[in-house]
Amino acid sequence: MKKTIQIDLTKEARKLLPYLVDVRRHIHAYPEAGADQPLTVAYLVQQFEGMDVQLTYGGDHVGLVVDIVGHQPGPTLGFRADTDALELSETKDPLHTPNRLGFRSTIENYMHACGHDAHTAILMGLGRLAHANRDRLKGRIRLLFQPGEEGYYGAIRMVKKGYLEEVDQVFALHCHPALHTGRIGYRSGSIMAAVDVFMGKITGVGGHGASPHTSTDQVLALCRTIENLQAIVSRRIDPLASAVVSVCYLSAGSRETKTIMPAAVEFGGTVRTLDAGVRELIKNEFPAICDASVKSIHPRCRVDLDYHYGYDETINDAGVISNITGILSACMDEPDLLTDYPPLLGSEDFSSMLTEVPGAMIFLGVTPGDVDTASVPFLHSPDFDIDETALMHGVRTFGNIAFNYP
Structure with missing residues (x-):
């Protein structure tokens, strides 16, 4: 030595x-x-x-x-x-x-x-x-x-x-x-990566689980949103670049009352990137993907999104x-x-x-x-x-x- x-x-x-x-x-x-x-x-x-x-x-x-x-x-x-x-x-x-x-x-x-x-x-x-x-x-x-x-x-x-x-x-x-x-x-x-945080709320018309056609089904809209957000990394980011979009928080409906289709659901999570350009692209893509996802389930569904930068x-x-x-x-x-x-x-x-x-x-x-x-x-x-x-x-x-x- x-x-x-x-x-x-x-x-x-x-x-x-x-x-x-x-x-x-x-x-x-x-x-x-x-x-x-x-x-x-x-x-x-x-x-x-x-x-x-x-x-x-x-x-x-x-x-x-x-x-x-x-x-x-x-x-x-x-x-x-x-x-x-x-x-x-x-x-x-x-x-x-x-x-x-x-x-x-x-x-x-x-x-x-x-x-x-x-x-x-x-x-x-x-x-x-x-x-x-x-x-x-x-x-x-x-x-x-x-x-x-x-x-x-x-x-x-x-x-x-x-x-x-x-x-x-x-x-x-x-x-x-x-x-x-x-x-x-x-x-x-x-x-180490930059970290960003997002929270979203999807609202619409609730209803009875036996009559889903009378509601705008925010739970299904949430599922579609989560699935489509993964396309940012798989289809919008260079495969040689590093990025993660993870939905880590969900809130929908009532555990006690399982027949009510909720009028509002929430989701949240984190984004990680190692490039400033990739970071900006993901932030810009988020609102359009979330909005298109919920609208694909019902035109009366609405999503409100809070997306903010964290540590660089x-x-x-x-x-x-x-x-x-x-x-x-x-x-x-x-x-x-x-x-x-x-x-x-x-x-x-x-x-x-x-x-x-x-x-x-x-x-x-x-x-x-x-x-x-x-x-x-x-x-x-x-x-x-x-x-x-x-x-x-x-x-x-x-x-x-x-x-x-x-």
Whole structure:
């Protein structure tokens, strides 16, 4: 293993592992969802007590910023961790590691099922590592503990607060169960998708299930709409481009009264794209397809559609990718460094930071090497868990960037 600096960051990260595990398990046991996370912020502030750092708390919905200044001149590098949990109940399976070892979520209906507890622990580890080696640190690192990634636009709040104004480059990690522990993956350009959200309501004349001819049959209109929306991807988008249109929410009729044909039904879902032109095309196609679909069932059917853009694509800067590849290839074995990793159609509000400052999102392997990655629960699953030794690999990755970025 080649070393690129005077300190062995792999060794230092390994020494931090017990601390990283403690932090991750505490955050996991006491999850807070959304943009307001007072308990998490208080815990993080406590971790920095007695350290020569500058803490800035932006208040509710903004998060915590920690600056660590090195003794040598250099850039200001930002490192971001999302700290929020999901509104999801953790599995009660006794074999689930948090249940087995006693750090299951103590807050019902909240769970860290997307790895944000690990991201937070890794950023704390980077803070410890950088603070202990300030004499060898060039410039300044800014730790961005960001709430509200899961749909609350926490990153843009930090941008608007001005926390990226003095940052030269910014970096983030995301746990990825499809990669084995010790491996990382990234690419230049789009690495995660733009996300858009739609909600629709179809209205008309209701009726009795025994006399469908007296109604405009909104349920059938809904079925036709769902089917036709899939033609956008299969027939309107270049097969070599990536796009997803998924209807994920339906509401129609009454479970108790099954003979009433409802006068109104609702549907909603998500669109994912990796190209701005494809994104715009889908948005433009949506109203016409929905309207034509319901009218094909009955001319008196009406559809009202709310379609809005969410997070933008997460786009890694080519120059930054070139720089970190040079850094990481000097300290990692070649099979573990995947520099052209395929993009995911998941989305990230870190894209808002990358719009302001060049940087990179990096995928961190969290599945044990002897386990088939196809067999483990994916992100947002109530059974999701990580191999905790991945935490030290996250610190090693961030540490090498922090101490070696040109």
